[in-house]
Amino acid sequence: MKLYSFRLSGHAHRTHLFLSILGLEYETIEVNVRAGEQKSPAYLSLNPFGQVPVLIDGDAVIPDSTAILVYLAKQYAPKSWLPETPLEAAEVQRWLSVASGEITYGIAAARLITLFGAPRNAEEVIARSHAILTQLDEVLAQRDWIAGLAPTIADIALYSYIERAAEGNVDRSPYRNVNRWLERMESLPGFIPFERSAIGLEHRAA
Ligand SMILES: N[C@@H](CCC(=O)N[C@@H](CS)C(=O)NCC(=O)O)C(=O)O
CATH class of the missing domain: 3.40.30.10 (Glutaredoxin)
Structure with a gap:
């Protein structure tokens, strides 16, 4: 491949x-x-x-x-990464849509501003980022993985931009359940990190 x-x-x-x-x-x-x-x-x-x-x-x-x-x-x-029952498949799809929607137009867009100088409204995309992090934090208070009892491709799709949120000036430190989920993702066998850039809050922390 x-x-x-x-x-x-x-x-x-x-x-x-x-x-x-x-x-x-x-x-x-x-x-x-x-x-x-x-x-x-x-x-x-x-x-x-x-x-x-x-x-x-x-x-x-x-x-x-x-x-x-x-x-x-x-x-x-293995089928657990994308379960086949209608309800489970729908739950995975729901969060894939969030990865392509709210995350792309929120956290990823905020990072495009700091990384590439992209013309976006920082206040708007940062507010959108906190709105979805709040929702995710509530879901992850109830379960370990975003779509259910085991990791699925929905977790994979959501991980990268959420982990690098600080690069777009999005502070994810208040979202305890999200942060614990990121740690669970990082302990999966075969995990590989997403390259860090010293920009945004990440820069100030350095
Ligand atoms: N829906 C696409 C979005 C991919 C996307 O936005 N890729 C960006 C990089 S993060 C890109 O190639 N941008 C270059 C461009 O649009 O010219 C996906 O999920 O793969």
Whole structure:
């Protein structure tokens, strides 16, 4: 397998994390997103959206981080990572939607401001980040994993940006249940960390 990736992308990190937890061998192809390589004709032929990550497995080309998690779960993982009963599958999907929605437009967007100078309203995206962290903290007060009794691809999808929240000036220290869940994620066999950048609150803490 090949993974087109960018080392500072949380969307990419979540796919590295799952590949590593599953112990799968793959080659990483680093796409220079700062230089715009993701908009080259060759890359657009893999993902017309011009975004990382993209997974190649044989003839299969799979763009989009949560689509990659679904593919890997169905193709290579024990069923517990993406349970098949309608209710359990719906619960996992609910949190994948949060990873692609509230997290992307909250914590990840806040980090885009500090890391890349992206034109976003910091106050708005930081407020959105705290709103979803509050919700997650309440859910994780009731259970160890976001979608139930065992880790699923929903946990994988949510981990990376939440762990690096401080880089976007989002203080996650008050969210005790979220922080304990991050520690549980980090103790999973095969866990690999998401690269740190000394920016935002992370910079002030350094
Ligand atoms: N829905 C996509 C979003 C991926 C995404 O936003 N990737 C960013 C990096 S974090 C990207 O490639 N940005 C470059 C661009 O949009 O030009 C996914 O889940 O993979």
